[in-house]
Amino acid sequence: MSTYTSATDADRRAMLDAIGVDSIEALFADIPAALRLDRGLDLPAGLSEQEVYAHLRALAARNVSTEDEISFLGAGMYDAYVPALIDSIILRSEFLTPYTPYQPEISQGGLQVMFEYQTAISELTGLPVSNASVYEGPSAVGAAGYLAKLTNGRPRVLASRGVHPHSRETLTTLSHGYGQTVEEIPLKDGVTDIEALKSALADDVSAVVLQQPNFLGSVEDVAALTAAAKEHGALVICACDPVPLGILQPPGEQGVDIAVGEGQTLGNRLDFGGPSFGFFAAAQEHIRRMPGRIAGETTDVDGRRGFVLTLQTREQHIRREKATSNICTAQALNALAGVIYLSWLGRDGLVELGELLVQRTAYARERLAQIDGVELLHEAPVVREFAVALDAPVGAVVERLVSEGINPGYMLATDYPEYENGLLIAITEQRSRAQIDRLAEALERALVAERAATVGAGAGAQA
């Protein structure tokens, strides 16, 4: 057992003497006796460091990670490669262990990182104003909805069914608090049904929420959807996958007001879902309604360049109930990983990575579509993810592939009952052609086997 404390018995005596009490117990005199816990906490006894390590290692060994199988799981987080230089930098105590930079004179490192990060996000999204991070992707969508509510106060929000189910549910949860209702716009041919959007739009719509590429992997015509929303003065919120933004038209050029997204693939680990970071960028007119920290450039009394947290009159510690958000601790370290990653990719690398994903995904899509029993769910353009429908029970097929060391993807019916045997397949730069071929071969075998099993079972039933 360790408490990471250093107080010796002699220290304790000297300190109690200085305080003028005779026991540590006396320091808790304000807590009424009836409220004192008269027993020890019912927790396992403390362990030595090596015992804790052994225990944690044993637990971790019971997880099947992307190091243990060939994984095509995506659906919001991806098995992207994290370059080694990120670990080496973010484990530096000067980045790992400070608090939020409330004292800018001794926090220039972190503040400049925020400024560099904001610049990168602004470049990616084509929007001039970025904050220094929010929690993660789906809650960033929720935060964007709140900004729309603050901006126009209208009661309705329209969210495409192509928006990540977690984002839609988070938006619904949060908006119930501040008094907006979320309605869904259906998909047609794999993309948001623009006619359905147009008929749902009216002057009481606060915001339209899109995702690029959408949950089925499709590249949306965001500009056309945005134009429809603007006819009714609604704001447009677009949740974007950041790596594809290296090759796709940036939301800022499409008229989008607020671009948000999940930053995990920018140098952050899967970590079973977090911590990662969310990014949040907006048009200039929203600068004083933004949530979260924003770093700004300024000068010190000697005229030297420096950075500070700025526009703090938006924030909870200054404005309290009039703040534009309640966010305090966000994801600074994960955003640092993000800006290191984007610097590592560089201007050309971001494009090359995007094109690699497009080509490998196109190959995988075509390869799988040739298999008897596999149909594409849609023909829309895709970047890193695509959806298929199987002619056999998807759960059973997935089990067969898993037993061969391949995790073929996400079963769509979990969130989309209309795609009963749908499978969402993600390709990352870590999935080679050879692995894609293995997936295709295993999937073909599994479908044949599943058909045979069904026929066999049918025959058995008849006999």
Next chain:
Amino acid sequence: MSATVPTQPVEGLPMQRDEIKTIYERSVEGRRAFAAPPLDVPVKPLDELIPAALRRSTPAQLPQVSEPEIVRHYNRLSKRNFDLDTGFYPLGSCTMKHNPKLHERVAGLPGNARLHPLQDPARAQGALELMHGLQESLGEIAGMPHVSLQPSAGSHGELAGLLLTRAYHEDRGEQRTKVLTPDTAHGTNPATVTMAGYEVVKVGTNADGGVDVDDLRAKADDSVACLMLTNPNTLGVFDPQIEEIARIVHGVGATLYYDGANLNAIMGITRPGDMGFDIVHFNLHKSFTQPHGGGGPGAGPIAVSDRIAPYLPRPQVVKREDGTFDLEHDIPKSIGKLRGFQGNYGVFVRSYAYIRSLGAEGLREASEIAVLNANYLLALLRRAGVAEYLPAAFDRLCMHEFVLSGAPMKRDLGIRTLDLAKRLLDHGVHPPTVYFPLLVDEALLLEPTETETKETLDHFADVIAEILAEAKADPEIARNAPYTTPVRRLDEAGAAKKPVIRQPL
């Protein structure tokens, strides 16, 4: 200004004072770090795959830099940060305790770091067992059995708490409109109230630093949904009236919310559930050692009482009768999701490791020493030469943190709390939280935590005395401090007036 202005740090470690270009200013056409893996599939013209109209016409202007340049850039930038591993960080209400180094190792195990959040629960049993274990431990510490790990930070936990409160009342057919918060509350409390669609009503503070119970009684009625409270509160005072407060709040049918930012004072000593609270959030990046990362990541799990449990966010981590662990999505009255997936699992690993290291006795000892250290530091600052300028806001024992007022210092020495804070920087010490709580004029909020040594506290008190003595001789020195930091006082007003928040490229 005095002629004796220091230019070298009085003590502590020198930081990087050279101005550092941004990563964009280091960019040189043609440089790169990234080598793409081979394009091992038949290549098609991009136009066939994604129409040109949907594509980008000009690349994002990311920097062009080599790996050695990136490493040197960020390493040099890191040397412009002060950090907890380097020096004392008594930032009140932030619980800047030591971050055990084991935790980075276990969080980085591939079975954790490379585990996909949508992995079949049957093949993520270790992760789910860890989360379940953490839920059980936090529930026991809070004295409330039902835990959701999902919220990402304290303020996210607060929002969860008020949305749970709303669901609870709505389920009973009630529409309540107000939430009470003490005037000493953390800023996140009132901000959260607004985001959750409620109206803030402030409750006053009595002469002892506790809730003004008469004011509470006058404001508590059936339009009140919740009282949000921190106990010990931001004045470092444990409010002994808590049972009475709970009676009043429950008497009008409202919920009682515990802001767990100050939990470090009471682990294993008293429990929010036993005090009558319905909902508590934990800041895993405070009491439970997640490194703060310069502004996150953190995590803000919540624990709730039986009557709030049906509304918890989904999914819930559960243990099935056969001993396996699972994610339960079928929670009919759930408020829904607050974010994607299951929460900040990497943070859970660190906090779980901490709780397993300390065990019940260790957690209690941590709180005891945290309170001992705070009271010792308070006692040291009651010395002559300090107490007359920086009196304690409340003349009594404190819990894990305490508040001083710089009002006499401002009046008698002509330096403000801000000046004292800035002069501390020259001594290699992070200043306390300043100008909070709002209730105290020129406030300083100090929280030393249990992991600091007696020598560190002695030294800090000496430094405070020295700065005050120096100010008595020449207040200009503090007024113009700091001198030795990477930059000196910055023009914050100018930054806000004409915001430059990205680099033009």
